[in-house]
Amino acid sequence: xxxxxxxxxxxxxxxxxxxxxxxxxxxxxxxxxxxxxxxxxxxxxxxxxxxxxxxxxxxxxxxxxxxxxxxxxxxxxxxxxxxxxxxxxxxxxxxxxxxxxxxxxxxxxxxxxxxxxxxxxxxxxxxxxxxxxxxxxxxxxxxxxxxxxxxxxxxxxxxxxxxxxxxxxxxxxxxxxxxxxxxxxxxxxxxxxxxxxxxxxxxxxxxxxxxxxxxxxxxxxxxxxxxxxxxxxxxxxxxxxxxxxxxxxxxxxxxxxxxxxxxxxxxxxxxxxxxxxxxxxxxxxxxxxxxxxx
Amino acid sequence: xxxxxxxxxxxxxxxxxxxxxxxxxxxxxxxxxxxxxxxxxxxxxxxxxxxxxxxxxxxxxxxxxxxxxxxxxxxxxxxxxxxxxxxxxxxxxxxxxxxxxxxxxxxxxxxxxxxxxxxxxxxxxxxxxxxxxxxxxxxxxxxxxxxxxxxxxxxxxxxxxxxxxxxxxxxxxxxxxxxxxxxxxxxxxxxxxxxxxxxxxxxxxxxxxxxxxxxxxxxxxxxxxxxxxxxxxxxxxxxxxxxxxxxxxxxxxxxxxxxxxxxxxxxxxxxxxxxxxxxxxxxxxxxxxxxxxxxxxxxxxxxxxxxxxxxxxxxxxxxxxxxxxxxxxxxxxxxxxxxxxx
Numbered sequence: 167x168x169x170x171x172x173x174x175x176x177x178x179x180x181x182x183x184x185x186x187x188x189x190x191x192x193x194x195x196x197x198x199x200x201x202x203x204x205x206x207x208x209x210x211x212x213x214x215x216x217x218x219x220x221x222x223x224x225x226x227x228x229x230x231x232x233x234x235x236x237x238x239x240x241x242x243x244x245x246x247x248x249x250x251x252x253x254x255x256x257x258x259x260x261x262x263x264x265x266x267x268x269x270x271x272x273x274x275x276x277x278x279x280x281x282x283x284x285x286x287x288x289x290x291x292x293x294x295x296x297x298x299x300x301x302x303x304x305x306x307x308x309x310x311x312x313x314x315x316x317x318x319x320x321x322x323x324x325x326x327x328x329x330x331x332x333x334x335x336x337x338x339x340x341x342x343x344x345x346x347x348x349x350x351x352x353x354x355x356x357x358x359x360x361x362x363x364x365x366x367x368x369x370x371x372x373x374x375x376x377x378x379x380x381x382x383x384x385x386x387x388x389x390x391x392x393x394x395x396x397x398x399x400x401x402x403x404x405x406x407x408x409x410x411x412x413x414x415x416x417x418x419x420x421x422x423x424x425x426x427x428x429x430x431x432x433x434x435x436x437x438x439x440x441x442x443x444x445x446x447x448x449x450x451x452x453x454x455x456x457x458x459x460x
Numbered sequence: 461x462x463x464x465x466x467x468x469x470x471x472x473x474x475x476x477x478x479x480x481x482x483x484x485x486x487x488x489x490x491x492x493x494x495x496x497x498x499x500x501x502x503x504x505x506x507x508x509x510x511x512x513x514x515x516x517x518x519x520x521x522x523x524x525x526x527x528x529x530x531x532x533x534x535x536x537x538x539x540x541x542x543x544x545x546x547x548x549x550x551x552x553x554x555x556x557x558x559x560x561x562x563x564x565x566x567x568x569x570x571x572x573x574x575x576x577x578x579x580x581x582x583x584x585x586x587x588x589x590x591x592x593x594x595x596x597x598x599x600x601x602x603x604x605x606x607x608x609x610x611x612x613x614x615x616x617x618x619x620x621x622x623x624x625x626x627x628x629x630x631x632x633x634x635x636x637x638x639x640x641x642x643x644x645x646x647x648x649x650x651x652x653x654x655x656x657x658x659x660x661x662x663x664x665x666x667x668x669x670x671x672x673x674x675x676x677x678x679x680x681x682x683x684x685x686x687x688x689x690x691x692x693x694x695x696x697x698x699x700x701x702x703x704x705x706x707x708x709x710x711x712x713x714x715x716x717x718x719x720x721x722x723x724x725x726x727x728x729x730x731x732x733x734x735x736x737x738x739x740x741x742x743x744x745x746x747x748x749x750x751x752x753x754x755x756x757x758x759x760x761x762x763x764x765x766x767x768x769x770x771x772x773x774x775x776x777x778x779x780x781x782x783x784x785x786x787x788x789x790x791x792x793x794x795x796x797x798x799x800x801x802x
Contacts, residue, residue, distance in 0.1 A: 194599070300473075301480035304773045308735035309753075313485065313765050316757030317492040393605055397739055400607055401754055413607075420611055420743075424619035431615070434608045442603035 188454045195450020201443025209258035221248035222256035224408040232426050242428035244419065250429060253410035254436045260322060260405050261412060261440060264395040265388045268329045273384060276334035280341025281368050281376070287346045296342060299335040307332035308397055315403040322405040325398045329391060340383060344376045351375075378455045385451035389444035396437050412437045463788075467781065474777040481773045482534065482766070486527050489762040495519070496762055500543050534770065540763030544755055549767045552752060557771065558642025559629060560741065560748030563671070564734055566645075566664050571672035571679065571729065575722065578676075579683025580715065586688060594680060601677030606736035609670040610743040617666060625663045627745045634659045667744045671736055675729030679722050687718040720791045727783035731776055 190196050213219045217240075227247030235242040241250040283295040302310070307329070314328035348354060349372060357371050398404040400413030407414065412433050419429030490496070497513040498505070514520055518529045533540065539549035582594040618626040629644055630636055634656050637647040645664070648656035690696070691714065699709050734750070741751035749768060756764035 297476070297480065300477050301484055304477045304481050304776060305769060306731040306735040306772075306776070308732075309738060309769065309772055312738060312754065312757055313769055314488060316760065316765065317488055317762070389603075396605065397607065400739055401742065402758065416608065416611060420614070423611075423615050427615055430611055434611060437608060438600070438604050441605070442599065445603050446599065 185454050189450045192450055192453060194446050195453070198443050198446025198448070198450060201439060202447050205258050205440050205443060206262065208255050209262050212252075212255045212259060216249075216252035216255045218249040218252045219256075221252045222410055232422070232429075235428050235432075241432035242426070244415075244429050245422060245426070250415070250432050253415060254412070254433055257405075257410040257412045257415065257433070257436070258440065260409070261392045261395055264322075264326060264329070265391045267326050268333055268391045269384055269387060271330045272333035273337055273380065276337025277341050277373075277376070277380060279334070280338040281345050281373060283338065284342045284345025285349055285364070285368050285372065287349070292342075295338065299338045299342075302332065302335040303339065308394055311394060311398060312401070312403060315398055320403045320406065322409075322411075325395060325404040328398070328403075329394050333387075333391070336387075337380070337383065340379060341376055344379055345372050348372050348375050382448075382452045382455050386445070386448035389441045389448060392444065393437075393441055412440075463785070467785075470781050470784070474781070478770065478773050478777065479531075482531060482770055483527065485766045485769045486530060487523070489766055490523060490526065499760055499762075500541075530766075534767075539767035539770075542756065542764045543761040544759045544764065549764050552764065553749060553767060553771060554642075556747060556749040556752045559644075559746060560734075560737060560750050562643040562645065563664055563667055563741070563746060563748060564730070564737060565643075567668035567671040567733055568730055570668055571676045571733065572726065574672075575676045575679035576683055576715075576719070578680035579687065579722070582680065582684040583687035583691070583718075584710075586684075591684070594677075594684070598677035598681045601673050604673065606670050606674060606733075607739040607743060609673055610667065610740045613666045613670055614743060624666055625659075626666060629660060629663050629747060630656065631659050631663075667740050667746055670740050670744075671733050674736070675726075675733055679725060679729060682725055683718060683722045686721045687714060690714055690718050716790060720787060723783060723786050723790060727780050730779050730783075734772065734775065 189199075208215060212222070216222070218225075225246070225248055227243075229247065230239075230243055231245055231247035233239055233243040233247075239249050239251065241254065244250055244253070279295050279299070283292045283299075286292050311325075311328040311332045314331055315325045318324035318327065345368075349367075354367060354371050357367055362371070395404055395411070396413035396416075398413065399411035400417045402414070402417070404413060405411035407418070415433035416430050416437070419426070419431075419433060422429050495510070495514070497510050497517055497519055501510055501513060518526045521529075530540075537550050539553070541547070542549050542552055545552050578594050582591045585591050614626055617624050625631060635653070637644065637651045637653050637656050640647045640650055644660035645657055648654070648660060696709060696713060699713050700706070704713075737746075737748065737750040738754050740746070741748045742754050745751070749771065753765065753768035753772075755761075756768060
């Protein structure tokens with residue numbers, strides 16, 4: 167586990183076949199990719215492929231409540247008679263949406279700040295940005311995200327805000343290290359000598375050389391964001407019922423243990439499934455992008 | 461850099477970060493919609509009473525001035541009043557903090573011990589079924605959240621196979637030892653109260669295992685890979701050449717440098733262990749500061765939330781400094797000045 171040096175150029179698209187070869191060398195990465203594809207496809211087509219799409223909302227059918235897993239209800243039904251399998255598939259939607267929104271906001275922000283701090287290393291921009299980053303990194307993201315989500319009104323939107331607020335500093339720190347070492351490379355100095363402006367140097371010379379570590383981290387972070395979302399909704403600070411969320415289903419189901427164990431075990435397995443998929447795929451993408459690894 | 465001046469520098473930097481953290485958490489607590497005084501008194505309190513409390517809480521003053529009053533109290537240990545427990549937040553923290561520390565330290569010891577054990581085993585039996593089994597376990601160890609492990613433990617040990625207690629710190633009927641350190645196991649040992657020690661230890665096992673699994677397997681893999689990387693280094697060949705027995709070479713000269721990367725990641729793993737405690741303590745009804753914090757969050761108990769965040773900020777500062785010092789002790793090449801910043 168050495169610190170990977172930035173690759174000379176981000177070669178992913180130019181060498182698709184070679185990248186795929188490196189990625190698929192580890193069969194587990196392919197397993198991860200398949201799991202991720204299953205999750206994404208089933209989330210997108212949830213209304214059509216789930217047996218009871220109307221159960222992902224305020225649906226009540228007490229006649230069929232608390233039924234064991236069977237062919238009719240693959241994962242059983244909950245205390246209101248809703249099909250747990252359908253609700254899990256619908257919960258994938260919010261989990262993925264969460265990852266997309268959080269990383270879509272936090273990564274550009276963190277990258278931009280990290281680039282600025284790294285390029286202006288030793289100047290006031292560096293000091294201000296990195297000291298603020300230190301503050302946010304002082305407490306693990308879950309604890310601060312819980313606090314922020316709790317102070318706002320608990321819902322999906324606010325849990326996204328809470329997690330985003332906690333996520334950008336990791337990218338700032340990553341980019342700070344990478345950018346501040348790249349800016350001393352000869353090609354950057356050459357660009358400076360030819361009179362390129364700062365904008366060009368930061369975004370055209372330094373940024374393209376930071377893409378590998380960024381993509382590696384994003385690939386590994388998707389799972390973490392989904393885990394954080396599940397943790398927030400587990401304590402009731404994420405998506406609110408009747409809309410299903412994985413963590414929320416686990417904690418709601420836990421109240422009916424041990425008799426109705428399926429209410430909590432299947433959502434829990436779904437969390438493990440989705441995390442396993444994204445982690446294995448993330449490891450594969452890391453191995454693919456890290457040229458320094460033999 | 462000398463250890464003393466390193467510690468001093470880190471301490472000063474940490475104070476800056478803690479102050480920054482307190483500003484952030486204070487601002488978030490104050491800018492959220494809702495009047496803290498009204499929330500403290502409930503919707504049916506008469507308006508005059510709310511106004512008086514607003515004055516007492518300095519809510520009529522501008523934000524920087526409010527912060528000044530708040531931090532002045534915090535420095536003197538006055539974190540305000542908890543809305544939920546109706547007590548001083550400081551008293552609550554004093555009561556609940558040791559329980560979390562006891563659990564976290566126990567979980568941390570489990571994590572490090574088994575991580576190194578499994579890592580060494582995997583490296584020694586590289587590419588055999590032992591190694592593969594540990595690798596597969598590590599994929600699941602990372603993918604199974606601590607709260608899921610805790611729920612499964614609840615189901616298994618709470619209902620089907622009750623060999624270990626699943627709730628609280630002590631069984632009813634066991635006399636609790638006098639509070640000396642607040643750590644039940646330690647206090648009962650000091651007192652010589654062995655039934656209480658045994659009972660307290662048994663109560664810790666399930667929550668501690670739930671907390672340690674994630675970091676355990678990650679560290680085991682890191683230990684394994686750095687041992688494998690180091691296995692063919694020249695200095696080991698030299699030691700073998702001197703005729704030092706293979707066992708000594710493995711345990712003394714290979715393990716020590718290989719632990720550097722394990723220890724470096726330990727700070728992060730301990731941080732995620734403690735943040736998972738927020739969910740795991742809730743599940744096992746462990747009367748710690750994390751469960752207190754989560755209850756404060758669910759009730760929008762602003763003073764208690766801020767206090768818990770500041771306390772955890774301090775805990776992580778101390779952990780990170782300890783980790784850096786251990787890394788420096790393990791690896792004489794690392795000067796403390798270049799160790800990870802804050």
